[in-house]
């Protein structure tokens with residue numbers, strides 16, 4: 244069965260005003276979602292504001308969650324709160340939270356496996372980010388796939404294609420304007436799918452959607468979309484621009 248494309252917009256800690264947020268919301272509502280699932284990751288402060296604003300099925304998808312629920316966890320967001328708000332999906336494991344920049348050292352592979360299980364048990368869908376730093380990419384594809392295996396090892400058993408989307412985001416491509424070439428991205432996606440076939444099952448590998456993330460934009464999306472193992476995009480910078488809807492159109 245063909246995999247339905249899926250495109251996400253990660254607004255990170257943007258925009259800086261509610262009036263600009265309203266413009267971004269209009270842009271999402273302009274996306275044609277008939278052939279593509281769309282989700283949007285607003286900043287935590289904007290999640291509630293956005294929660295009833297998308298009229299075309301785009302899913303509000305918080306950028307993170309905890310694995311403990313509600314309680315004395317200052318600054319955290321609980322999946323229970325998300326569910327109560329009617330949200331259906333959460334993002335986790337973004338490289339900006341995995342600690343590559345040394346800012347948020349909490350999201351290691353083991354913590355993320357616990358988070359994933361917690362969110363799935365609570366009934367949420369999850370977009371789970373993985374990706375390698377430049378030092379590993381420079382060693383070649385085998386080294387990249389060995390690192391992907393490390394990042395996936397604790398979650399192979401949780402990869403239900405109906406509930407989990409993998410976002411492959413090479414860290415060196417995020418926010419840099421440097422995109423993986425379509426062939427390099429394809430080779431990595433195919434390698435990730437092979438790992439999943441071996442360590443989860445061929446059915447899971449065939450069904451699970453793997454997005455590409457890393458300086459995706461309206462210009463490079465058509466070529467990347469043509470690759471058989473690229474099932475969509477997770478978009479940062481370009482999701483703050485009108486071209487986001489062209490990226491959705493490119494893969495639909």
Ligand code: PEP
Nearest residue numbers: 417418456457458479480
């Ligand atoms: C991201 O933040 O997930 C991302 C892919 O950012 P950008 O598109 O700006 O590289």
